Amino acid sequence: MSLSLDHIVIRVQDLEHTIAHFSALGFTVQRGGTHADGATHNALIGLADGSYFELIAFLRDARTHRWWDENNRVGDGFVDYALLPQSVAATIEAARERGLAYNGPIAGGRLRPDGERLEWQLGTPHSADLPFLCGDVTPRRLRVAEGEVRRHANGARGVRNLTLVVNDLDASLVRYRALLGDVDAQRAPLPGYGVEIAILPLGTTTLTLLSPSRGALERAEGLAADVREYLATRGEGVFAVSLETHPGGTSRAFDSALTHGATLELVAGS
Template sequence: MSLTLDHIVIAVSDLDAAFTDYGRLGFTVIRGGEHANGITHNVLVVFQDGAYLELIAWKRPDPGMRWSEVYHSAGEGFVDHALLPTAIEADVSAAQRRGLDMEDPIPGGRLRPDGERLEWKTARSPGSDVPFLCGDVTPRRLRVQEGEVRQHANGVTGVAELTIAVRDLGASLRRYGALLGSEAGGGVQAGDVAGSPARFATLRLGNGTAVRLATPDGSEGPLASALAARGEGPFSVVFRGGADADLDPSLSHGARLAISETRL
């Protein structure tokens, strides 16, 4: 299975402010619209490699929904990531056969500001260390727009690396491997993650994005703090293209983002 990164979800408190702030960071930001549940709405940053950032805000709390609970307890920042399946029903069945506790696909949708209605199916595991799958029912170009919206003033062309904070590296490697149908490349390493000692292993997705699963060695440092506050899930993103830079977290609404022109 050659799954690719579909999108990364960032919770924000004020969608209009996030729209403006990400523009100030050099991104081209587009209005996404309102989800079918009437509770959330979003704006998007779409990249040339086909992945995108979803900045999502709540019109009212959504008790029992993990994203809402993470946001309302820990504030703005990452809440999830998604992969794009080849055929969602078949890909979910294959992952389930390999032992992943992934639920069957369920329908979802969103109404764009221009009136275009989008439909998709998602499938999730209860554990947030692994991504959910998001497969389009309507053409993907309606959900993930093409053309000039993928050009960014800061030069970013895609997602080079996504680091996921996990509690049990071995267990998460097995779970992520069951989803992808592959083993982690390079094995477990020890090193520095955001200035703190950690152990990590890297998998590579179909579009070249490296996913680094990382667990902190100890209870101090940004990785351990994020894990304690937000639970397992995305910790940082490194974009490819543009000049090397750490992006201002006050403008990125709590998301740890960086650009590296040398990342392939």
């Protein structure tokens, strides 16, 4: 059963400031609306490959919410990502048959600013290294707008690579194979960097799992130090995203002050 990237979540404190900042970076930002529980509201950045970024902020205290950040301890940045299944229930059942437990299907929804009510189903994992599932009940075009809103002045067209940091590369690979089915995960050692990586295909996107090398010195530098610090402060999850632009386009990193701590780069298409 095929799964594709649905969206990547960036939690922020102030949604209005975030909309202004991403707009200044050349992204077309759409106001999303308020979620059904009244705890959060969002804005979206839709991409031509069908995926999108969700910029989400809390409207009230919500200590039981999976993305709640008590006293802004961790701060803005990536908090999660979602895969799009043909059926949430069928995907959960298939994963369970392969030994991986997911909660759900769980009803979800949002009221758009124009009054349109959206409904979807969720499946949530038991470990932070895995994505949640988000499958539409109402037509997906209502949740993820099509057309000109997917065009961006900076040239971003889609997600080429999503990098995740995990504590145990082998354990995470077992879970991802159970979720995605028979995928060809390529291990790619990085001698001298103090990290291990594995690359998995996900439709037009690739997933890169990144973990500290076993037996590596605790006093790490460079990439290894960044990975260890991220795991210590934010835990397992989305670490960086590479967006593709048109062939011959200019590759560049976006200012992290304007992306609210999310590491984003633009790379030229092939």
